[in-house]
Amino acid sequence: MSDPKNDDPLNFSRRVPEGDNRQRLVCDDCGFIQYENPRIVVGVVASWEGQILLCRRAIAPRKGYWTLPAGYLELGETTEQGAVREAWEEARAELAIDQLLAVYSIARISQVQMIYRAWLRSPRVQPGPESLEVALFPPDRIPVDDIAFPSVHWALKDYQETLAQAVISPRTAPFQQG
């Protein structure tokens, strides 16, 4: 059953397990099914007195460009815990999570980004190992030409548009159907 054309690791081949309706990675030796599912990225638009926290990336991809604190949700975390952890790891920032600002499903790369609105507990931030520098930007001084990813633009726009809203129905990606 193995397929020499693909580069799946080890003795896995792609086939439809009994009772399923789509192809999975199945071990030809032991029958183990390696399910692959979309991954969750958690992040924050965190502010202090109207200024927004951004991090300049020290790692690929998009090294040197500015991004929001964000990263993959890890096993055993809630989405809020993951967002708080990423802000600490990347910017040594301490946060209070407010509410969910956006859920960006990026189906092409099987990623679901969950971005929270958050308040910084203090303006003391400093770069973690994955950041070259971190800074608080007034909305009109955000380095818009040096933003790392499209979803950072979306989140900053959605943040500004919902700034006066006490209750947010999470925004979706611009191209995403409801």
Next chain:
Amino acid sequence: MSDPKNDDPLNFSRRVPEGDNRQRLVCDDCGFIQYENPRIVVGVVASWEGQILLCRRAIAPRKGYWTLPAGYLELGETTEQGAVREAWEEARAELAIDQLLAVYSIARISQVQMIYRAWLRSPRVQPGPESLEVALFPPDRIPVDDIAFPSVHWALKDYQETLAQAVISPRTAPFQQG
């Protein structure tokens, strides 16, 4: 590097890859890193003239008990598409997604459940292969003693409590800190 005490498949061992800060499953032969991340379950509270769609499970776990249409998000889907697909697969229901009702992070099992409020496009529903039967229940006739999972109780409660709200800030699990 292999650990005879664990039952990880094949030649993987658990160690911290260079530049990472937590243990991952790494292939001892080729260095392939098998990242494990929480999985997303997408589901719906779907209604027709105030009645709510439930499905009686034809499969383990909790076979014979009632649940909301829900299941794992698949690669290449948006969360809304996944919720619509699950409602079709389990209840042959056609939906219009309204908005995100709840995000239940269940860290113990590394699951994030995203439950949407939705409208049925018609009351014609019928069991798919994973359901013994499907039905529309008025709120006061929901089979509360035969519900499959705690999160189904949460979602039904959150749905009722937000019924009059045009804009919902997604609810979280009862034990979950903001």
